[in-house]
Amino acid sequence: MHPSRTRCTRRHALKLAAGGALAMPFAVRSSALGAEGAAAPSDRIGLGFIGIGRMGQGHLGLLLRYPEVQVRGVCDVDPIRRRNAKAAADSAYGAGSDCAAYNDLRELLARGDIDAVLIATGDRWHVPASVLAMKAGKDVYCEKPVSLTIRESRVLREVAARYGRVFQTGLQQRTTLEFRRACDLVLRGRLGKISHVYVCFPGTVEEVNLPAEPVPEGLDWNLWLGPAPWRPFNHRYHEYGQPKNVVPWHFCPDFGSGNLTSNAVHAFDVVQWGLGMDESGPVEVTPPGVDGMPSLTYKYASGAVLQVDWKLDPQKHLVPPGWDPATAIQAFGAVFIGEHGWIHVGREGYLKSHPEAILAEDTGGPSEGRPVLSHHKNWLECIRSRRRTACDAAAGGRSAIVAHLGGIAHWTRRRLAWDPAKEEFINDDEANRLRSRPMREPWRV
Amino acid sequence: MRRAMMQKTVECLADAAPAASPLDGAFAALAAYEWGTDANAVRPIEDAIAAAFGNPQLRAELETRLGAVVKSGAPPAGLLLACKHLSRVGGAGCVPALAAVLAGGGEAAPAARYALERITAPEAGQALRAELARTPPAGRIGIINSLGVRREPESVPALAACLGGDAPEVAAAAAAALGDIGGEEAAKALGAARAKAAGDLRLAIADALLACAERLLAEGKPADARALYESLDSAGQPAHVAEAVRRGITRARGAK
Numbered sequence: 103m104h105p106s107r108t109r110c111t112r113r114h115a116l117k118l119a120a121g122g123a124l125a126m127p128f129a130v131r132s133s134a135l136g137a138e139g140a141a142a143p144s145d146r147i148g149l150g151f152i153g154i155g156r157m158g159q160g161h162l163g164l165l166l167r168y169p170e171v172q173v174r175g176v177c178d179v180d181p182i183r184r185r186n187a188k189a190a191a192d193s194a195y196g197a198g199s200d201c202a203a204y205n206d207l208r209e210l211l212a213r214g215d216i217d218a219v220l221i222a223t224g225d226r227w228h229v230p231a232s233v234l235a236m237k238a239g240k241d242v243y244c245e246k247p248v249s250l251t252i253r254e255s256r257v258l259r260e261v262a263a264r265y266g267r268v269f270q271t272g273l274q275q276r277t278t279l280e281f282r283r284a285c286d287l288v289l290r291g292r293l294g295k296i297s298h299v300y301v302c303f304p305g306t307v308e309e310v311n312l313p314a315e316p317v318p319e320g321l322d323w324n325l326w327l328g329p330a331p332w333r334p335f336n337h338r339y340h341e342y343g344q345p346k347n348v349v350p351w352h353f354c355p356d357f358g359s360g361n362l363t364s365n366a367v368h369a370f371d372v373v374q375w376g377l378g379m380d381e382s383g384p385v386e387v388t389p390p391g392v393d394g395m396p397s398l399t400y401k402y403a404s405g406a407v408l409q410v411d412w413k414l415d416p417q418k419h420l421v422p423p424g425w426d427p428a429t430a431i432q433a434f435g436a437v438f439i440g441e442h443g444w445i446h447v448g449r450e451g452y453l454k455s456h457p458e459a460i461l462a463e464d465t466g467g468p469s470e471g472r473p474v475l476s477h478h479k480n481w482l483e484c485i486r487s488r489r490r491t492a493c494d495a496a497a498g499g500r501s502a503i504v505a506h507l508g509g510i511a512h513w514t515r516r517r518l519a520w521d522p523a524k525e526e527f528i529n530d531d532e533a534n535r536l537r538s539r540p541m542r543e544p545w546r547v
Numbered sequence: 548m549r550r551a552m553m554q555k556t557v558e559c560l561a562d563a564a565p566a567a568s569p570l571d572g573a574f575a576a577l578a579a580y581e582w583g584t585d586a587n588a589v590r591p592i593e594d595a596i597a598a599a600f601g602n603p604q605l606r607a608e609l610e611t612r613l614g615a616v617v618k619s620g621a622p623p624a625g626l627l628l629a630c631k632h633l634s635r636v637g638g639a640g641c642v643p644a645l646a647a648v649l650a651g652g653g654e655a656a657p658a659a660r661y662a663l664e665r666i667t668a669p670e671a672g673q674a675l676r677a678e679l680a681r682t683p684p685a686g687r688i689g690i691i692n693s694l695g696v697r698r699e700p701e702s703v704p705a706l707a708a709c710l711g712g713d714a715p716e717v718a719a720a721a722a723a724a725l726g727d728i729g730g731e732e733a734a735k736a737l738g739a740a741r742a743k744a745a746g747d748l749r750l751a752i753a754d755a756l757l758a759c760a761e762r763l764l765a766e767g768k769p770a771d772a773r774a775l776y777e778s779l780d781s782a783g784q785p786a787h788v789a790e791a792v793r794r795g796i797t798r799a800r801g802a803k
Contacts (some may be wrong), residue, residue, distance in 0.1 A: 237754060239787035253696075262758055265787045266794060276673060284780060307594070313583025331661065332654075334582050515597040532600065532635050532669055538632070538696060540661035543689030544716065546723060 106515045147485055150175035150216040150240075150419060152207045152231050153223030154187040155345045157245055157272075161220050162187055165478055166194040174216050177204040181320035182343035207323055208233055211238045218268075218485055221245060223352050225358045226330045229254035233271070233547050236261050241268040241485050244479070246371075247363040247502035248272075248495065253538035255499030255506075257547045260472075262495035270481035270491040271498025273371040275434065275449075277477045281372055283461075284438070284447035288376040292460055293440025296406045297375060298420050300439075301369030302431040304390070304398055304410040306512040307353050307360040312336035318343075330356045359509035362398075363502070364412055370433035371493065371501035372447070373408055376438055383504060383522035384408065388458035389511040398508050410508070424456030510536045570595055578616050580625030589628065596636055601634040606636050614641040617648055623655065626634055630658040634665035642666065649690075650681065657689060664693035672699045679705055684714045691717065695724025703728060707736035710752075711743075718744075719751035726755025729762035734775060753788055760795055764802055773799035 149171050151162055158178070160216035165171055176187035184203040191201035204210045209229075211219070211234055213271060218241035221231045229249050232242050242262075245541075248271050249255040262269045275281040278310055288296065314334030317323045321342060323335045339351045370496070384400035396418035400408040413430055414421045414437070421427060422439045432448025445455045455461045475483075477492065484491045493501075503525070510533055511518050519528040527533040567575070569591040576588035592609075593768040599606040609632070614628040626648070633641050641662075648659035663671045672694070679690045691709060702724070709721035722740070725733040734756060741752040756779055763772035776795040784792070 238748070239785055253589070260758070260761065264754075264761065264791050266790055267787070309586045309589070309628065311580070311582065311584055311586040331657070333624075333627075513593075513597075514598055514600065535635060535665040535667065538665075540664040540693060540696070542657060543692060544718065546692040546695065 121210040146172040146176045148216045150173055150210045150219040151219045152177045152219055154178045154183045156348045158222035173201050175202050175210040177207050177210045177324040179325045211235055225250045227328050229258050229547050230329050230545050233261050236265050236267040243481050244269040245272040247367045247505055248498045249502045251538050252506050254501050255503050259496045259499050268484045269495040271493040273493045274477035275372050276492035277475045277480050280447055280451055284445050285376040288438045289378055294442040296440045298439040299373050299408045300431050300437040301410055302412050303361040303365035305361040306509045307355045310354050329541035362505040363509045367438050367505045370504040372436045374501050383500055386519055387507045388512040388517040392515055572611050577625050578619050578621050581622045582624045591605040610641050614644040627658045630662040634662040637666045639668040642670040642674050649678050660689050660693055663782050664696055672697050676705050683716045683792045684712050687717050688720045691720040691724050695727040698728050703732045710740040715748045719748050722752045722755040726758035729759045734759045757791055769799045769802035
């Protein structure tokens with residue numbers, strides 16, 4: 103065989119795998135690894151970054167440490183952010199850097215040596231950018247919520263499945279030990295039938311109308327808005343240059359749904375996972391103050407009630423035995439209450455139960471005795487193996503739908519019946535109209 | 548002198564309008580709503596929209612009043628918000644006002660399109676198709692995208708006609724919209740256009756045909772889906788497209 107045909111780079115193998123030429127998952131050849139564990143440049147996963155605000159910078163800093171990746175492109179409509187991001191990549195790689203900076207994501211996506219992209223834009227861009235990337239053959243890691251609308255979640259799921267793209271949603275509880283353990287226990291029935299689940303970060307947003315301000319030098323405001331309706335620049339939407347906040351724009355309904363989509367969606371994902379609802383969702387949603395509901399309230403077909411509030415108030419909620427009413431619901435976590443007790447899980451190792459013996463049990467589930475992956479590592483391994491990630495487009499999209507249902511209930515101010523299979527509200531034309539948002543041209547999904 | 552002053556006061560009282568309701572005030576504010584105006588001034592309209600569910604009379608009144616704002620030449624922020632509200636509660640009655648703004652073009656037109664895209668009355672789709680026929684290619688993409696979201700089979704001929712123009716971006720938008728709508732006629736138009744297309748447009752058409760095939764599978768028509776997939780099985784495609792086609796053929800073969 104000609105020597106050139108024996109040379110199988112990681113990129114070549116990825117293309118073969120995507121083309122179906124490889125029936126089995128493959129791994130990067132160990133011989134391709136250098137003495138320090140760094141893969142040869144041609145064998146590294148070529149990465150692009152789209153959106154480099156606070157979250158994007160965090161992802162970039164972490165992924166620059168992975169020897170199996172090479173960051174080849176960074177894209178942001180803010181010239182300072184993209185300049186800083188390119189400088190970070192150049193500093194990490196030294197003379198080996200081939201990182202270019204882009205204003206327009208379409209130019210980055212046109213590069214053939216970028217295999218995958220990490221999208222950390224505002225919510226309005228998540229699905230349009232993800233769909234463009236997947237149709238260009240790229241694998242995707244996208245920040246949460248993966249969608250701005252219910253329709254977008256469906257389109258995202260369909261496009262990812264159509265092209266067999268590896269998609270990771272930035273809902274990292276899925277690769278965190280305490281969450282895996284909690285959800286294993288719930289899924290395996292250790293609590294019995296689940297009656298209630300509580301999560302925190304209630305609240306959505308109302309119309310805002312900020313005055314026009316001069317667009318900072320070099321900021322491409324038109325592209326920043328992208329598919330959102332045009333409105334004038336204001337510094338509260340975009341913190342020019344180095345950002346101070348994670349999602350400064352999320353108070354504006356054109357760009358997000360406040361706490362529900364920015365924070366509670368993490369917890370909704372845990373709930374969907376723990377209740378075994380990754381392919382479904384709630385069947386009813388009621389906003390606070392309607393029909394006597396003290397908090398935003400969802401119901402699942404199983405009868406489980408999900409409520410969003412900061413604490414369990416004996417006047418408003420079911421407070422189970424063994425629960426201290428002073429306890430705040432863990433941020434991004436959940437309280438599962440069942441026939442046999444409760445489990446309260448949160449970040450940084452927070453895991454409590456009543457009775458305590460529940461946590462002493464070995465579930466034999468996937469969290470037992472297995473090392474904890476990082477969410478990035480899981481994504482990178484799946485790019486190689488072509489397997490499903492911990493939180494793929496379908497699961498991440500449906501968790502986002504839970505948040506969107508809450509937003510629509512707030513805006514319509516009534517109890518809504520939801521068909522999770524058809525993904526439509528039952529007998530409510532107005533609510534169904536809110537499942538999608540018209541996009542500014544030329545953008546579409 | 549005193550008598551004259553009293554007379555003046557009586558005349559003033561007689562001229563004074565009855566006290567405006569919060570909703571009246573909000574509509575007046577909406578008609579003059581500029582970027583930066585306090586959003587609380589128009590909040591009562593949101594309250595009224597929420598209250599209009601199950602109340603056809605109030606809903607019709609809101610539609611009429613919002614339509615009047617659209618016709619009034621409100622500033623861009625007011626027009627956009629009026630159209631956003633109409634996208635929720637509007638019906639056939641407000642379509643002429645929206646269609647007129649859309650036909651007027653310029654910066655105001657997108658707001659009208661946003662409302663027409665969501666209004667479920669068939670008149671909204673008719674208005675979009677009528678405007679598509681009048682609009683030069685450069686201005687068509689938004690209308691095409693909205694017709695795709697609406698998924699009305701009546702839009703297929705107009706969209707199919709956009710596949711063959713000189714602007715590849717317009718043709719790609721039309722292909723995507725036809726993929727969203729699906730069905731035999733859409734697939735036929737896409738298949739014919741693909742035979743003549745190259746580059747990015749050819750990929751866009753293939754993507755739309757894949758969407759059509761997926762819809763056929765979901766509708767329980769595996770033989771039709773398989774035929775469509777097999778029509779896409781050609782050499783020289785990007786690897787991820789070729790794999791999508793092969794995966795589709797496999798699924799269609801296995802489907803009952």
